[in-house]
Amino acid sequence: MKVPKTPCILALFIVCTLATAQDIASFEKRITVKKLDNGLTVIILERPEAPVFSFYTHVDAGSVQDPLGETGLAHMMEHMAFKGTDRIGTKNYAAEKVALEKVETAYAAYNTERHKRVGGDEQKVKDLEKPWQDAIQEAQQYVIPNQFGEIIEKNGGEGLNAFTDDDETGYHYSMPANRFELWAYLESERFLHPVMREFYKERNVVIEERRMRVDSNPLGRLLEQFTSEAFAAHPYHRPTVGWVSDLNTFSATDAEDFFRQYYVPSNMVLAVVGDIKAAEAVPIIEKYFGRLPSKPKPLEITTAEPPQNSVREVVLHDPSQPVYLEGYHRPDYMSKDDAVYDAIADVMSNGRTSRLYRSLVRDKKIAAASGGFSGLPGNKYPHLFAFYGVPLPGHTPQEMADGIHQEIERLKTQDVSDDELEMVKTRAKASLLRSLADNQGLAMHLGIEMVRYGDWRELFYEVDRIDKVTKADIRRVANQTFVPINRTVGIIETNKPAASPGGAQ
Amino acid sequence: MKNTLVGRYSLAAVLMFVFASSFAFGQAADWRQIPIPPLPAFQPVEPKRIELPNGMVIFLQEDHELPLIDGFARIRGGSREEPGAKTGLVDVYGEVWRTGGIKTQTGDQLDDFLEAHAAKVETGGGLDSTSIGLSCLKADFEDVFKVFLDLLRNPEFRPDKLEIAQKGMSDAISRRNDDINEIVGRESAKLGYGTQSPYARVAEYATVAAITRQDLINWHHDHVYPNNIILGLSGDFDPAAMEAKLRQAFGSWAKGPAFKKEEVPISPAKPGYYLVKKEDVNQSAIRMVELGTTRKNGDYYGIQTFNEAFGGGFASRLFSVIRSRLGLAYAVGGGVGTGWDHPGITRLGVGTKSQSTVESIQALYQQIDDLQPHPLTDEEIRRAKDSILNSFIFNFDTPEKVLREKMAYEFYGYPLDFLERYRAGIEKVTNEEVARIPAKYLHKNKMAVLVVGNDTEFDKPLSILGPVTPIDITIPAPPGEGEAKPAKPSNH
Numbered sequence: 003m004k005v006p007k008t009p010c011i012l013a014l015f016i017v018c019t020l021a022t023a024q025d026i027a028s029f030e031k032r033i034t035v036k037k038l039d040n041g042l043t044v045i046i047l048e049r050p051e052a053p054v055f056s057f058y059t060h061v062d063a064g065s066v067q068d069p070l071g072e073t074g075l076a077h078m079m080e081h082m083a084f085k086g087t088d089r090i091g092t093k094n095y096a097a098e099k100v101a102l103e104k105v106e107t108a109y110a111a112y113n114t115e116r117h118k119r120v121g122g123d124e125q126k127v128k129d130l131e132k133p134w135q136d137a138i139q140e141a142q143q144y145v146i147p148n149q150f151g152e153i154i155e156k157n158g159g160e161g162l163n164a165f166t167d168d169d170e171t172g173y174h175y176s177m178p179a180n181r182f183e184l185w186a187y188l189e190s191e192r193f194l195h196p197v198m199r200e201f202y203k204e205r206n207v208v209i210e211e212r213r214m215r216v217d218s219n220p221l222g223r224l225l226e227q228f229t230s231e232a233f234a235a236h237p238y239h240r241p242t243v244g245w246v247s248d249l250n251t252f253s254a255t256d257a258e259d260f261f262r263q264y265y266v267p268s269n270m271v272l273a274v275v276g277d278i279k280a281a282e283a284v285p286i287i288e289k290y291f292g293r294l295p296s297k298p299k300p301l302e303i304t305t306a307e308p309p310q311n312s313v314r315e316v317v318l319h320d321p322s323q324p325v326y327l328e329g330y331h332r333p334d335y336m337s338k339d340d341a342v343y344d345a346i347a348d349v350m351s352n353g354r355t356s357r358l359y360r361s362l363v364r365d366k367k368i369a370a371a372s373g374g375f376s377g378l379p380g381n382k383y384p385h386l387f388a389f390y391g392v393p394l395p396g397h398t399p400q401e402m403a404d405g406i407h408q409e410i411e412r413l414k415t416q417d418v419s420d421d422e423l424e425m426v427k428t429r430a431k432a433s434l435l436r437s438l439a440d441n442q443g444l445a446m447h448l449g450i451e452m453v454r455y456g457d458w459r460e461l462f463y464e465v466d467r468i469d470k471v472t473k474a475d476i477r478r479v480a481n482q483t484f485v486p487i488n489r490t491v492g493i494i495e496t497n498k499p500a501a502s503p504g505g506a507q
Numbered sequence: 508m509k510n511t512l513v514g515r516y517s518l519a520a521v522l523m524f525v526f527a528s529s530f531a532f533g534q535a536a537d538w539r540q541i542p543i544p545p546l547p548a549f550q551p552v553e554p555k556r557i558e559l560p561n562g563m564v565i566f567l568q569e570d571h572e573l574p575l576i577d578g579f580a581r582i583r584g585g586s587r588e589e590p591g592a593k594t595g596l597v598d599v600y601g602e603v604w605r606t607g608g609i610k611t612q613t614g615d616q617l618d619d620f621l622e623a624h625a626a627k628v629e630t631g632g633g634l635d636s637t638s639i640g641l642s643c644l645k646a647d648f649e650d651v652f653k654v655f656l657d658l659l660r661n662p663e664f665r666p667d668k669l670e671i672a673q674k675g676m677s678d679a680i681s682r683r684n685d686d687i688n689e690i691v692g693r694e695s696a697k698l699g700y701g702t703q704s705p706y707a708r709v710a711e712y713a714t715v716a717a718i719t720r721q722d723l724i725n726w727h728h729d730h731v732y733p734n735n736i737i738l739g740l741s742g743d744f745d746p747a748a749m750e751a752k753l754r755q756a757f758g759s760w761a762k763g764p765a766f767k768k769e770e771v772p773i774s775p776a777k778p779g780y781y782l783v784k785k786e787d788v789n790q791s792a793i794r795m796v797e798l799g800t801t802r803k804n805g806d807y808y809g810i811q812t813f814n815e816a817f818g819g820g821f822a823s824r825l826f827s828v829i830r831s832r833l834g835l836a837y838a839v840g841g842g843v844g845t846g847w848d849h850p851g852i853t854r855l856g857v858g859t860k861s862q863s864t865v866e867s868i869q870a871l872y873q874q875i876d877d878l879q880p881h882p883l884t885d886e887e888i889r890r891a892k893d894s895i896l897n898s899f900i901f902n903f904d905t906p907e908k909v910l911r912e913k914m915a916y917e918f919y920g921y922p923l924d925f926l927e928r929y930r931a932g933i934e935k936v937t938n939e940e941v942a943r944i945p946a947k948y949l950h951k952n953k954m955a956v957l958v959v960g961n962d963t964e965f966d967k968p969l970s971i972l973g974p975v976t977p978i979d980i981t982i983p984a985p986p987g988e989g990e991a992k993p994a995k996p997s998n999h
Contacts, residue, residue, distance in 0.1 A: 183541050421623065
């Protein structure tokens with residue numbers, strides 16, 4: 003574990019400014035960090051406000067880790083982690099296992115034939131598709147659908163869900179405190195004995211998710227093309243949900259390979275917050291999660307995005323209303339300037355006092371909304387700081403660009419005011435404070451801090467870093483970052499279809 | 508408060524029990540072998556209810572975990588009471604109430620002051636009520652409460668902010684046909700309640716343009732008086748001192764007329780098939796709707812149990828069949844709708860690729876039909892009840908949630924112990940009562956089925972299911988503009 007980079011004196015400052023019950027010292031008393039022998043990092047925060055607890059399991063692999071030709075696989079694996087185990091979700095695992103192997107064999111034969119570049123035979127493809135479908139049917143008879151989720155739900159699980167993004171995969175829900183051991187069993191089993199049952203049906207579910215979020219959603223369409231344009235080398239250019247051809251190709255075997263490589267204790271962090279006592283919880287966690295086999299942490303990806311050195315633009319001629327988006331490459335979250343970017347985002351877009359609101363929405367009256375933010379599409383690797391503008395009827399994306407650039411220019415050439423900088427710092431402290439009374443939110447925050455910094459105290463140090471940001475920092479970083487050859491633009495230009503949306507009567 | 512909480516349960520003993528028993532079993536091979544001790548008794552802190560002589564109802568909820576104070580006042584009267592020709596009035600009011608400032612300070616000045624303290628005072632408009640909320644550090648409460656009070660008593664509704672709100676509304680109108688899920692939500696509500704019903708109608712350019720500053724002033728004058736307000740405060744304060752402060756702040760405010768709830772017209776569309784064509788999508792958004800009921804209905808507990816088993820979570824029939832077994836959808840679900848004080852909409856919904864549109868409608872029908880030969884099993888009902896009852900603690904695991912629940916009961920005239928009654932109701936509901944729900948509330952032949960999608964790519968024409976009524980969602984042009992409003996932005 004890494005030694006905190008921030009000197010203790012700053013920690014003391016926090017102690018003074020935050021409430022006594024919720025300062026870093028209070029957390030020190032209530033937090034237990036334990037690294038299991040297999041390499042799994044566990045963090046427990048005791049928060050006995052009500053007899054419930056929440057957890058967050060972080061797997062440090064997201065769509066960036068998708069193998070070539072298998073985009074969407076990390077997200078697919080997340081869906082598969084709800085399909086049960088060798089004991090949950092099956093009527094007869096021994097028979098099901100054999101049936102699932104048959105599915106894979108049949109699929110491999112079908113898949114090879116249908117992707118033949120030379121000598122492909124359509125009839126043969128059809129002939130091979132049938133045994134694959136038959137094998138799926140045969141395996142289905144052993145399935146107890148959604149039993150994993152069912153056990154959690156009938157035991158009072160709340161907010162059962164998971165997410166995948168470019169950087170990571172996360173699993174979370176809350177439970178009544180008397181189900182702690184049951185939870186430990188379920189959450190460890192899901193990563194100890196996952197079974198890739200109903201894989202090819204779930205693949206169709208994921209493709210529907212893609213249709214909903216991307217294909218049939220104008221902003222989804224824009225963001226996918228925008229991000230692909232902005233990154234040439236780094237895997238951030240690929241969509242988390244995956245390209246359709248990849249989704250229609252990868253196999254349960256591929257998902258298992260991904261699982262074996264990345265779902266390993268050294269690559270995972272478990273955070274639990276709520277009405278639990280660490281002294282009693284740790285042995286239970288050791289008992290169940292200690293069973294996960296120890297494996298080396300997977301290699302980091304090393305491809306770095308080269309300097310952009312060009313102006314890039316995607317323009318969608320779309321039936322939907324206009325939107326303007328632009329992004330600038332910035333370093334990853336470990337950058338010494340990370341807090342400066344946070345401060346810039348706050349000054350530019352937090353609330354009705356923000357510069358973009360006051361300029362584009364209030365004064366110029368050209369936008370319905372405008373703002374700026376980091377983290378597109380992730381923040382673990384160098385990524386984009388993005389600005390957007392939503393033009394009011396009768397106004398154009400170009401006016402958004404001009405209005406945003408005017409505010410960027412101001413940021414580069416004039417210092418922000420004392421009041422603005424003070425506001426950023428005050429809000430950072432208050433926003434931390436407001437985040438401390440929520441088990442699920444805390445579990446996710448603490449888990450992420452452990453993964454990203456190796457120290458949960460970063461939850462508090464982040465505020466210190468913002469507190470140190472100066473006016474000169476903001477000008478310097480703005481001048482470094484917001485330059486045309488570092489910019490990618492994404493625009494929706496409205497392209498009215500020939501027929502009226504209502505169609506013929 | 509924290510001390511009282513700590514005193515009320517004995518977690519240590521509970522977990523030691525878990526610990527000990529798990530060793531007795533060795534490696535738990537099966538989840539069914541893992542012991543579930545009873546959940547420790549937990550009594551959430553109840554807010555104190557105060558009724559001022561002028562009729563204002565106040566709930567005070569102490570919560571000393573963080574040095575923060577949050578407040579929320581709900582005022583009777585909302586968009587269902589606004590005139591149809593000014594649809595959008597309450598939305599605009601909800602924004603300009605705050606942004607338009609107070610007599611002595613503009614909204615911008617309030618923004619500067621509040622943001623400098625990382626505090627919020629915000630207002631909003633809803634279907635049956637408007638609201639004003641505050642959130643601040645305990646140390647700033649005096650100053651922030653003053654703004655809150657001033658906004659309640661002396662709002663100014665400055666015209667420049669009315670203009671911004673109207674522009675924002677017009678922008679939302681112009682964008683409302685961009686996303687199929689927004690379209691299907693809006694249009695299915697119209698089918699369920701009737702196009703012109705206050706529960707479903709939507710603002711148009713003309714109705715927004717018709718809203719004047721005087722309308723906002725009148726709305727405020729007609730609704731914001733103490734006997735029409737329910738105020739809740741939670742956070743790090745001394746309740747006696749807070750009560751004294753609130754009595755002083757509101758005590759001299761004169762009572763207004765008793766609020767009259769108006770009859771809101773509802774006229775559901777004819778059953779049948781409705782189509783909104785959208786050419787730039789490869790997925791259909793489908794909703795089947797009919798009018799539901801209210802929570803005051805004696806069948807409420809049966810309905811909730813049925814909904815959980817039929818269209819609720821991972822284990823529900825709709826999720827397991829339509830999503831997991833057939834792979835037809837990512838989003839699927841539904842159930843009998845229950846409103847607080849008016850009928851909810853019973854709604855089944857699915858999003859599926861254009862090429863499986865008709866197949867998915869038939870699959871949903873199949874699930875309704877299947878309830879006849881295969882009613883919910885005892886096991887399914889048991890599971891649904893377990894799910895509701897075992898997660899029940901999450902209805903009151905934070906003081907804030909308890910406060911919000913009580914305020915809702917007060918607002919809609921439910922007994923303040925409704926949550927307890929709900930638990931008892933779910934516990935008591937019989938399998939027979941649950942089994943009766945679909946026949947009583949889920950009627951294939953009464954449903955309006957709406958599809959928003961690209962009909963040129965459907966698996967079969969929708970018309971094979973029955974006559975199809977197209978819905979024209981073309982946005983009516985703003986007053987004074989031509990027939991067809993150009994969606995293209997004009998160049999400046």
